[in-house]
Amino acid sequence: MSNIFTIGDKYAAVIDGKTVKRSNRRALERMLKRTEPVQSIFEPVKSDFSVTQRFDFISKFVKLISKNRINSLIVTGSPGIGKTHTVNEILQESGLIEDTIGETGDYIAIKGHSTAKALYRLLWENNGKVIIFDDADSAFKDPISANLLKGALDSIPKRVISWHAEFSESEELPNRFEFTGRVVFISNLSIKDFPQALISRSFCVDLSLNMDEKIERIEHIFSKIKADRKTEVLNFIRSNKTKMKDLNVRMACNTLKLANSMDEWEDIALYSMTL
DSSP, rough: OTOOOEEEEEEEEEEEEEEEEESSSHHHHHHHHHHHOOSSSSSOOOOOHHHHHHHHHHHHHHHHTTTSOOOOEEEETTTTHHHHHHHHHHHHHTTBBBOOOTOOOOOOOOOOOOOOOOOHHHHHHHTTTEEESSSTTTTSSSHHHHHHHHHOOOSSSSSSOOSEEEOOOOOOOOOOEEEEEEEEESSSGGGGGSSSHHHHHSEEEEEEHHHHHHHHHHHHHHTTTTOOOOOHHHHHHHHHHGSSSSSSSHHHHHHHHTTOOOHHHHHHHHHHTTT
């Protein structure tokens, strides 16, 4: 490496502002390599289909879910780009009501951790509804839970889910039942990291976006917003995209609010967006 020089009989290099000396050149090379800037582990390849097209695919699939034409949909990819918002919006436009605390509805959104037994109860108690697993990856990472979901997503005429274990006397759950609901998974994972057994049973849309595609999505969202300085903010994002670690729609919208709240907004926006 060109950053290595010699001091007497030692190899030396400047690491974190300090001169480090070693007798072994390879040891110094390894130290230098560990301090090099970390590159993005996964920068998705640009898809043959535009971001707008893929969001349109989600809308079409969710409409089929609402009409009970398909059993399941998997939506994966970059966080903060509107996956959850799109799914909920289309379900509501289709006339479905969300099941919330105090109000029974046609679909229910589940977030957070879930055990296999809790998942079985969830499928039973919400049988016939649309069940959305939103960033609830534990629902399929556990092997027992994954097997329950495979039964729920099957394409056979009767989807039977079984629990071959005893329940306590206080639990009024059957050991098997026919599942008639539909399932939507929303995950920040890439499609390549999603279980193949569930992918093979579902329709899928992957929104793992590279930086240019994220900007394309932000531009589309901005086109629907009534606000000043949209062009300025978009140009600002394009100029500084290589410095941003996690660009998303939420961040861009917050920057737009900032730009419309103060005159000298660029420095504070850049600081916030590159942390």
